[in-house]
C-alpha cells in the first residue's frame with residue numbers, strides 16, 4: 001500500500017493518479033503497515049511518570065487511559081501528568097487509596113476508602129473517567145467487598161468500574177453479578193482459576209449474560225500471568241472476541257516497553273484468532 005497525506009488527510013495513492021493535480025505533502029511507503037487515524041489504549045499505566053504518554057504516542061496511541069495506577073493519595077500527581085500529556089489522557093482511580101502496592105492494593109480493607117476516593121474524583125472530575133478494582137487473590141483481601149466499594153464511588157459520579165479479573169478468590173460469576181452496563185472486565189484472557197471459560201472450553205453463561213447487558217471485555221495483554229495460550233485458544237475458538245485490545249503498557253518496568261506497542265498487540269490478537 002502506498003499512502004500519502006494531503007494536508008491532514010491520509011489516503012492510498014491511485015495507480016493512475018493524476019499527479020499533475022494531486023501533489024501530496026508527504027509520501028510514505030506503507031506496504032505491510034497499518035494506516036490508522038490513531039489508537040486508543042484503554043488500559044495503560046502511562047500516568048506513573050511524565051515519559052509515559054510520549055511512549056504511547058510513539059506507538060500510535062493518540063488517546064490513553066491509566067487504569068488504576070493512582071489511588072486517592074496520588075491522584076493529584078497523576079492528574080498533572082494527564083494535563084501535560086501531548087495527546088488526550090484520562091484516569092481510572094484505584095479504589096485502593098495508595099494505588100498499586102506490591103503487597104496488595106486492598107489487602108488491608110481500610111485502604112478501599114470510599115470517602116477518600118470520592119473526594120479525589122471530585123477534585124479531578126475532568127480527567128477521571130472511572131474506578132479500577134484489582135481483584136486478584138493477594139491484591140484484594142475481600143474481592144466482593146472491594147468491588148462493592150468501587151461501585152459505590154463510581155455510581156456517585158455515574159462512572160464505570162473496570163475490574164481486573166483472573167486468579168480471584170471469588171468465582172467470576174459472583175463478581176460479574178456486581179457489574180452494570182458500561183463496566184469493563186480487563187485481562188479477559190486470564191487463565192484459571194476463574195477464567196471466562198470452564199474446563200470444557202465453554203464460555204460461562206454468566207459471561208455471555210454480562211456481555212448481553214453491556215459489560216465490556218478487554219484484553220490488556222501486559223504480563224505473562226494474564227494470558228495462557230491454551231486458555232486463549234479456548235476462548236477464541238468459542239467465538240468470544242474481545243471488545244478492545246489494550247496493552248497494560250508502562251514505562252516503569254524495564255524490558256516491557258517493546259511488548260506494549262498497541263499496534264503489534266492488536267495485529268497479534270487478530271492473526272492468532274484467524
Ligand SMILES: [Zn+2]
Nearest residue numbers: 043044067248
Ligand atoms: Zn494494569
